[in-house]
Amino acid sequence: MKLFTFATSPYARKARMALDFKGIPYDPIERCYSLDRKHDLLSASPRAEVPALVLDDGRTIADSTIICEYLEDAFPDPPLRPADPYERARMRQIEDLCDRAFDAVSYGYWIAAARKDVPEAGAMTAAARAEFTLLLEKLDRQLDGRDFFCGSVSIADLAAICYVPAAGAMGIDIALMPQLKAWAARMNKIAAVREDRKRLVAALSKVHDITSELEGPDGKVHWRDSRLEWPVRRGFIDFVAREFRGGKMMFPPEGV
Numbered sequence: 001m002k003l004f005t006f007a008t009s010p011y012a013r014k015a016r017m018a019l020d021f022k023g024i025p026y027d028p029i030e031r032c033y034s035l036d037r038k039h040d041l042l043s044a045s046p047r048a049e050v051p052a053l054v055l056d057d058g059r060t061i062a063d064s065t066i067i068c069e070y071l072e073d074a075f076p077d078p079p080l081r082p083a084d085p086y087e088r089a090r091m092r093q094i095e096d097l098c099d100r101a102f103d104a105v106s107y108g109y110w111i112a113a114a115r116k117d118v119p120e121a122g123a124m125t126a127a128a129r130a131e132f133t134l135l136l137e138k139l140d141r142q143l144d145g146r147d148f149f150c151g152s153v154s155i156a157d158l159a160a161i162c163y164v165p166a167a168g169a170m171g172i173d174i175a176l177m178p179q180l181k182a183w184a185a186r187m188n189k190i191a192a193v194r195e196d197r198k199r200l201v202a203a204l205s206k207v208h209d210i211t212s213e214l215e216g217p218d219g220k221v222h223w224r225d226s227r228l229e230w231p232v233r234r235g236f237i238d239f240v241a242r243e244f245r246g247g248k249m250m251f252p253p254e255g256v
Contacts, residue, residue: 001026002054004041007203008213010103010162011064013196015051017158018068020192022075026053034222034250035213047224047252065095068155080158082150094142094149094156097135102163104226105131108234109170111221114211120239127234129170136167140177147186161187161196220250 003019003026005012019026031041033048044052045062053061053070061067072081082088109128112121139160142149149156164184167174174181187193207213214221221243231240243249 001056002029003027004029004031004044004050004052004054006030006032006050007199008207009050010159011049011099012051013162013200014155014158015053015064015067015071017161017192017196018071018080018155020195021080021153021158021190022071022078024071024075034216034220037217042253049252065099065155068158072155080153080155082152082154087150090142091150091154091156094139095159097138098156098159098163100226102132102135102160104230105135106163106166106170107227108230110210111214111231114214114221115239115243118239118242120236124231124234124236124239129172132167132170133172136164136172136174136177136180139164140180143179143183145179148183153190157183157187158193161193165197216250218250220248222250224252 001024003012003016005016005028007013007030009032016028029040031038031050033039033041041050041052042048044054044060047062049062051062051064051067053067055061061070068080072079081091105128108124109132112124112128115121139149148154149160161184164174164180174184188197216222228240231237
């Protein structure tokens with residue numbers, strides 16, 4: 001199998017950790033269409049987004065959640081979803097919280113850093129930091145005395161570990177959330193998570209300007225879904241309008 005991935009993408013990281021946790025062999029292909037505009041990713045992902053999994057027979061699967069579900073069905077051991085139906089639903093809810101809310105808020109934080117000279121930058125940063133804290137507190141409550149969110153390691157944990165460590169970069173101290181801090185320490189003992197962390201640190205060491213991590217060669221930033229909803233909901237409509245009218249926004253292809 002081959003996996004189109006990108007070391008700093010939370011979605012790609014989640015899928016790659018699932019592969020590593022299960023011990024499934026694959027060939028990683030580092031790709032980010034919004035930055036490199038390489039079209040081979042389009043053949044595996046209609047939205048030109050990572051991750052995308054290419055099976056040995058050439059069939060493709062896109063979207064991190066769908067890839068993880070496929071891996072669980074095709075390679076059930078070791079499991080990454082709970083047997084209990086309710087806990088399985090909780091796992092999906094926590095994964096969705098990470099994929100939507102955490103991703104949107106952290107994107108808002110980093111786009112404010114990339115556009116630090118716009119008049120809304122300070123307010124966007126403060127709003128993102130405040131909402132990220134609320135989300136972390138929600139995760140802390142979700143643990144409810146468990147070692148992992150659904151009892152044993154699941155996709156919920158892999159999704160969350162892609163965002164929780166970003167608290168430090170945002171100036172948020174998770175020591176105020178003792179369950180979450182202990183959970184993060186347990187996660188970092190898992191080989192697949194440690195390897196992901198190494199890849200992330202190596203990739204970030206090459207990033208000298210956050211703008212270069214978000215902005216493509218044509219000056220456009222890739223927007224979609226909840227990432228666009230967040231600044232509108234928080235009242236930064238003028239910022240969104242200027243980015244759009246200035247030709248600084250890129251969206252997934254039409255019809256997908």
